[in-house]
Amino acid sequence: MAVMKTLEVLLSLSASLVNQSVVVFNPGVYYFTGNAHAILSPSVKWVYLAPGAYVKGAVQYMNSDSPLKASRFGVLSGEQYFYQANVASGYNNNKSDATSLKMWRGDGINAGQSWTIHGITTNAQPFNVMDFYGDLENITVDVADYKQVGAFYTQTDGLQMYPNSHVRDVFYHSGDDTIKTYYSNVRAERIVVWKTNNAPIIQLGWYSRNIANISVDRVDVIHSKYQGGSEYYPRALVGCAASYEDPTATDTANTRNTIANYTVSNIRSEGISPALVGMNLMSNLDRFRIINSWIEEFSPATTQLEYSAVRGFTDPNHGNRTVTIGAHSANGTGLVIQNYTVGNEAVSLAAGNWNRTSTGHLDISPSFRGKWTVQ
Ligand SMILES: *[C@@H]1O[C@H](CO)[C@@H](O)[C@H](O)[C@H]1NC(C)=O
Ligand SMILES: *[C@@H]1O[C@H](CO)[C@@H](O)[C@H](O)[C@H]1NC(C)=O
Numbered sequence: 001m002a003v004m005k006t007l008e009v010l011l012s013l014s015a016s017l018v019n020q021s022v023v024v025f026n027p028g029v030y031y032f033t034g035n036a037h038a039i040l041s042p043s044v045k046w047v048y049l050a051p052g053a054y055v056k057g058a059v060q061y062m063n064s065d066s067p068l069k070a071s072r073f074g075v076l077s078g079e080q081y082f083y084q085a086n087v088a089s090g091y092n093n094n095k096s097d098a099t100s101l102k103m104w105r106g107d108g109i110n111a112g113q114s115w116t117i118h119g120i121t122t123n124a125q126p127f128n129v130m131d132f133y134g135d136l137e138n139i140t141v142d143v144a145d146y147k148q149v150g151a152f153y154t155q156t157d158g159l160q161m162y163p164n165s166h167v168r169d170v171f172y173h174s175g176d177d178t179i180k181t182y183y184s185n186v187r188a189e190r191i192v193v194w195k196t197n198n199a200p201i202i203q204l205g206w207y208s209r210n211i212a213n214i215s216v217d218r219v220d221v222i223h224s225k226y227q228g229g230s231e232y233y234p235r236a237l238v239g240c241a242a243s244y245e246d247p248t249a250t251d252t253a254n255t256r257n258t259i260a261n262y263t264v265s266n267i268r269s270e271g272i273s274p275a276l277v278g279m280n281l282m283s284n285l286d287r288f289r290i291i292n293s294w295i296e297e298f299s300p301a302t303t304q305l306e307y308s309a310v311r312g313f314t315d316p317n318h319g320n321r322t323v324t325i326g327a328h329s330a331n332g333t334g335l336v337i338q339n340y341t342v343g344n345e346a347v348s349l350a351a352g353n354w355n356r357t358s359t360g361h362l363d364i365s366p367s368f369r370g371k372w373t374v375q
């Protein structure tokens with residue numbers, strides 16, 4: 001194990017740690033400057049940030065054959081970086097999904113690897129907080145007691161949850177896709193969110209996805225600061241953005257793909273809130289349930305943020321068919337909203353207070369009549 005001293009972090013971590021498997025930051029303040037970050041030696045599997053360690057930098061794992069880890073109660077802070085700092089552009093602001101700096105990055109990931117992050121706080125990220133590269137279908141993430149603060153910018157996403165991930169006890173201050181459910185067999189629970197303007201809080205869009213068995217339970221939105229609704233980039237508690245490549249197109253579906261067996265439960269939103277759902281569906285939907293949701297109050301009507309829209313896109317490769325809801329669900333009901341309350345008022349079909357202009361503000365495409373319910 002290598003114990004870092006302040007001056008050493010300015011040296012190339014790759015060169016100085018060739019045989020080390022653990023890097024330890026003891027209590028103290030460390031910095032890499034705004035145009036460097038820690039590209040770790042391939043031998044390094046574990047970054048240990050002791051309580052009281054405050055590291056101004058970003059971490060890039062280069063190990064391709066071991067479980068990876070970050071732990072203890074220190075802070076990793078991106079405060080020295082420009083917004084969207086692009087490593088390939090000298091850390092200047094130049095947006096690139098591939099090379100803008102992630103606070104946590106892993107390169108050359110192989111099947112069977114995992115990443116554990118326990119206890120850590122990430123501050124002031126310049127871009128997506130975390131992305132790994134390589135075989136992302138076969139890496140899993142284990143997150144506990146994680147805090148993310150200082151979302152001063154947009155593009156301040158939450159963590160990726162690769163297949164079979166378990167994410168719990170998290171605080172997110174986030175300005176973009178926050179709880180990102182892009183993969184199957186994921187459980188996310190006990191998440192407190194302070195949301196700034198961009199993107200839905202639970203995101204499952206951008207591409208047509210074939211995913212199943214996802215559970216998001218006990219989400220407490222303590223504050224949200226959306227400025228206005230957005231049709232293609234829904235601002236809602238649960239949402240699917242339209243196509244990443246062609247956001248205003250509605251023929252971007254793949255009707256071979258289905259989002260199934262997905263449950264959001266016990267989601268509460270305090271204060272002025274956005275819509276419950278905003279879905280531009282590029283996949284079929286089956287057994288999608290939103291159970292026990294509470295919205296304290298909606299944003300003022302001028303923002304158009306209160307409308308829950310669900311609309312289906314067409315698939316040009318399969319006869320321009322529109323995606324389906326409920327084709328493989330009990331009673332053909334693919335979207336079940338159960339126990340939805342706004343303020344003190346329970347919203348349901350039976351109570352007749354669900355539509356666009358009444359309490360629930362659900363504006364679901366008429367073509368899906370009978371395929372969804374609110375009860
Ligand atoms: C920004 O990044 C793109 C590639 O993503 C590159 O072509 C371009 O030269 C970069 N611009 C600057 C100013 O570095
Ligand atoms: C669903 O995902 C959980 C992990 O969240 C996993 O334990 C379980 O085995 C999965 N179920 C199926 C049917 O794959």
Ligand SMILES: *[C@@H]1O[C@H](CO)[C@@H](O)[C@H](O)[C@H]1NC(C)=O
Nearest residue numbers: 211212213258259260261287
């Ligand atoms: C969804 O769950 C049902 C019931 O457990 C199961 O029969 C079905 O195969 C699952 N669907 C997918 C796509 O995993």
Ligand SMILES: *[C@@H]1O[C@H](CO)[C@@H](O)[C@H](O)[C@H]1NC(C)=O
Nearest residue numbers: 266268291292293294339341
């Ligand atoms: C309905 O949801 C609320 C939270 O909004 C919860 O407190 C309540 O227990 C739920 N009711 C049932 C019957 O589950």
Ligand SMILES: *[C@@H]1O[C@H](CO)[C@@H](O)[C@H](O)[C@H]1NC(C)=O
Nearest residue numbers: 251315316317318319320321
């Ligand atoms: C699908 O829609 C496109 C654009 O409207 C049209 O050109 C094409 O002929 C349609 N294909 C089928 C199979 O209907």
Ligand SMILES: *[C@@H]1O[C@H](CO)[C@@H](O)[C@H](O)[C@H]1NC(C)=O
Nearest residue numbers: 329330331332333336373375
């Ligand atoms: C299917 O619909 C029937 C009649 O409306 C209802 O009694 C039953 O509970 C429904 N089943 C499910 C699984 O929702």
Ligand SMILES: *[C@@H]1O[C@H](CO)[C@@H](O)[C@H](O)[C@H]1NC(C)=O
Nearest residue numbers: 351352353354355356357358
């Ligand atoms: C919406 O629901 C309200 C309350 O039930 C009703 O008065 C109104 O006519 C409905 N609007 C539409 C367009 O159906």
Ligand SMILES: CC(=O)N[C@H]1CO[C@H](CO)[C@@H](O)[C@@H]1O
Nearest residue numbers: 111112135136137138139163
């Ligand atoms: C090597 C390995 O585990 N590959 C798996 C990666 O994930 C895909 C999709 O789930 C599987 O089909 C592969 O078998």
